[in-house]
Amino acid sequence: MSRLLIVDDEQEVRNFFAYLLRNKPIHLTVASNAAEANRLIQVGTYDAALLDLKLPDGTGLDILRLLKKVHPTCRVVLMTGYSTVKSALEAIRLGADDYIEKPFSDIDELERLIDSLLVPQPLGGHDDRLRIAKEAGLVIGTSHAMNELVSLAWKIARKNVTVLIEGETGCGKEVLARFLHLASMRRDEPFIEVNCGALTETLLESELFGHEKGSFTGALSLKRGLFEVASRGTLFLDEIGDATPSIQVKLLRVLETKSFLRVGGEHTLRTDARIIAASHVNLPHAVATGTFREDLLYRLDVVKLSIPPLRERRADIPLLARHLLDQNDGKNFSFSADALTLMHAYDWPGNIRELANVVKRALALADGDTFVLTSEYLPQALFPVAETAATYSDRSPSLPTVSSPVPQLDRELDTWKHMILTAWNQDGTVSLPEVLTHVKELERIVGEAFVKKALRETLGNRKKASEQLNISVRTLRYLLHEK
Numbered sequence: 001m002s003r004l005l006i007v008d009d010e011q012e013v014r015n016f017f018a019y020l021l022r023n024k025p026i027h028l029t030v031a032s033n034a035a036e037a038n039r040l041i042q043v044g045t046y047d048a049a050l051l052d053l054k055l056p057d058g059t060g061l062d063i064l065r066l067l068k069k070v071h072p073t074c075r076v077v078l079m080t081g082y083s084t085v086k087s088a089l090e091a092i093r094l095g096a097d098d099y100i101e102k103p104f105s106d107i108d109e110l111e112r113l114i115d116s117l118l119v120p121q122p123l124g125g126h127d128d129r130l131r132i133a134k135e136a137g138l139v140i141g142t143s144h145a146m147n148e149l150v151s152l153a154w155k156i157a158r159k160n161v162t163v164l165i166e167g168e169t170g171c172g173k174e175v176l177a178r179f180l181h182l183a184s185m186r187r188d189e190p191f192i193e194v195n196c197g198a199l200t201e202t203l204l205e206s207e208l209f210g211h212e213k214g215s216f217t218g219a220l221s222l223k224r225g226l227f228e229v230a231s232r233g234t235l236f237l238d239e240i241g242d243a244t245p246s247i248q249v250k251l252l253r254v255l256e257t258k259s260f261l262r263v264g265g266e267h268t269l270r271t272d273a274r275i276i277a278a279s280h281v282n283l284p285h286a287v288a289t290g291t292f293r294e295d296l297l298y299r300l301d302v303v304k305l306s307i308p309p310l311r312e313r314r315a316d317i318p319l320l321a322r323h324l325l326d327q328n329d330g331k332n333f334s335f336s337a338d339a340l341t342l343m344h345a346y347d348w349p350g351n352i353r354e355l356a357n358v359v360k361r362a363l364a365l366a367d368g369d370t371f372v373l374t375s376e377y378l379p380q381a382l383f384p385v386a387e388t389a390a391t392y393s394d395r396s397p398s399l400p401t402v403s404s405p406v407p408q409l410d411r412e413l414d415t416w417k418h419m420i421l422t423a424w425n426q427d428g429t430v431s432l433p434e435v436l437t438h439v440k441e442l443e444r445i446v447g448e449a450f451v452k453k454a455l456r457e458t459l460g461n462r463k464k465a466s467e468q469l470n471i472s473v474r475t476l477r478y479l480l481h482e483k
C-alpha cells in the first residue's frame with residue numbers, strides 16, 4: 001500500500017482528499033500545520049506528499065526541505081493559490097515534482113496526478129524527457145548544470161507560466177524554447193519565433209499585433225498578429241533585450257492584460273499565447289542602465305532558465321560533436337583523440353553554434369575516405385598560440401610567430417631545424433650533401449602538405465587545387481608521389 005502525506009490547514013481540503021482517495025490502496029496521513037507535519041515526517045515514511053504552501057506556523061517549502069532530507073525519494077507536490085506561483089516554482093527548484101493551483105478545477109487531473117506520484121519511478125527512467133529532447137534537437141549531456149536546467153524546464157513546461165531564457169550567443173536558447181513547447185500541452189499548436197532585434201519598430205509592431213486594413217500606407221489587407229496566431233501555442237520573443245521602449249510598453253500591456261489592439265484597430269483582442277522570452281544581453285544590467293523596463297523584466301522573469309556557456313560544460317563536447325556529425329550526414333565520421341583534446345581546451349566564445357560550424361567545416365574538408373577527423377581538420381582558432389620559437393639574436397625581431405595547423409608539418413619542421421642546427425654547431429667536418437638532402441626532404445613534405453590542404457579546400461578537385469597552388473597537375477601528382 002502506498003503512503004501519502006497531506007498537509008493543509010483547511011479542514012475541507014483534508015476531508016476532500018479523504019473522500020477522493022477512499023477507494024484507493026493508499027494509506028493516507030494528514031496534518032494541519034507544519035509542526036505536526038514535521039513530527040510525522042520524523043516518525044513515518046511516505047511515498048508522496050501534497051503540501052499546502054501557506055500554513056499558520058510555517059511554509060510548505062520548509063516541510064519540503066525536511067522531507068527531501070529525511071526521505072529523499074518521497075515525491076512532493078505543492079498546493080498553492082495563484083498569487084504564489086513564484087514560490088511554487090521555487091519549490092520545484094528545491095526538488096518538488098510539481099505544483100497545483102487551488103481551488104482544484106479539474107478533479108480527474110488531480111486524481112491522475114496522485115496516481116502518477118505513487119507509481120514507482122523506473123530506474124533512470126526519463127524516457128519521455130529524452131524523447132522530447134531528441135525531438136527538439138537538444139543534447140542534454142552529462143554536466144550537472146545542464147541536467148538540473150532541463151529537469152526544471154521539464155517540470156515547468158506544462159505550466160502556462162512565462163519563461164525567460166538567458167545565455168550567451170549560440171548556447172541553445174532557441175533549442176530550449178522548442179523543448180519547452182514540445183513538452184507542454186500546447187505541442188500540437190504553433191510555436192512561433194520572432195526576433196525583436198531584427199525588425200524595425202513599425203514592422204515588429206504590426207508583426208506582433210497585426211493591423212487593420214488601411215491602417216497605414218501599405219496595409220492593404222487585414223493582418224493577424226503573432227499574438228493572435230500563437231494564441232493557443234507558444235510565442236518565442238527572441239532577443240527581447242533589443243525591443244525598443246515603445247514595443248516594451250506594448251508587450252508589458254499584453255502580459256498584464258492578455259489583450260491587445262491591432263495597429264489601427266478599435267476592438268480589444270484576447271490572447272492566450274504562452275510567452276517564452278530570450279536574451280543574450282543581461283537584462284538586469286539593461287534595467288540598471290535604463291534600456292530595459294524593470295516592470296517588463298518582472299513580468300517575464302517568472303521562471304528563469306540560464307543556460308551555461310559551453311566552456312562551463314566541456315564534458316559534453318564529445319557528445320555534442322557526435323550529435324552534430326550525425327546531423328550533418330557525418331554518421332560514418334568521428335573525431336580523433338587529438339582533435340577532441342583541442343576541442344576540449346578551447347573556450348568556444350560562440351558556444352554550440354561555433355562547434356556546429358567547426359563540425360561542418362571538418363566534414364567539408366574530409367576526403368571521401370577519411371572517417372577519422374584529426375586535428376588537421378580543425379580551424380586555426382582551436383590551436384593554442386605556439387610558444388615563441390627559439391630565436392636567434394641576429395634576426396629575432398622581424399619574424400612573427402606562426403602556429404602550424406598541421407602537427408605533422410610542425411614536427412617535421414622541428415626535426416629539420418634540429419638537424420641543421422646540430423650540423424651547424426658541430427665542430428670540424430660536416431657533410432653538406434647530407435644537410436642538403438634534409439632540405440630536399442623538407443621541400444617534399446611542405447609540398448605534400450600544401451597539396452593536401454588545397455585538395456581539402458577544393459573538395460578533391462585536382463585541377464582547381466593545382467590552379468590554386470600555381471603548379472601543374474603533373475607536379476601535383478609528383479608531390480603526391482604518384483609520379
Ligand SMILES: Nc1ncnc2c1ncn2[C@@H]1O[C@H](COP(=O)(O)OP(=O)(O)OP(=O)(O)O)[C@@H](O)[C@H]1O
Nearest residue numbers: 137138139168169170171172173174175280352353
Ligand atoms: N543542447 C544542444 N544540443 C544540440 N544542439 C544544440 C544545443 N544547443 C544549441 N544547439 C545548436 O547550436 C546552434 C545554436 O543554437 P540556438 O540557435 O538555440 O542558440 P541561441 O542561444 O538561440 O543563439 P543566439 O543567441 O545567437 O540567438 C543551433 O544549430 C542548435 O541546433
Ligand SMILES: [Mg+2]
Nearest residue numbers: 170173174238
Ligand atoms: Mg537564438
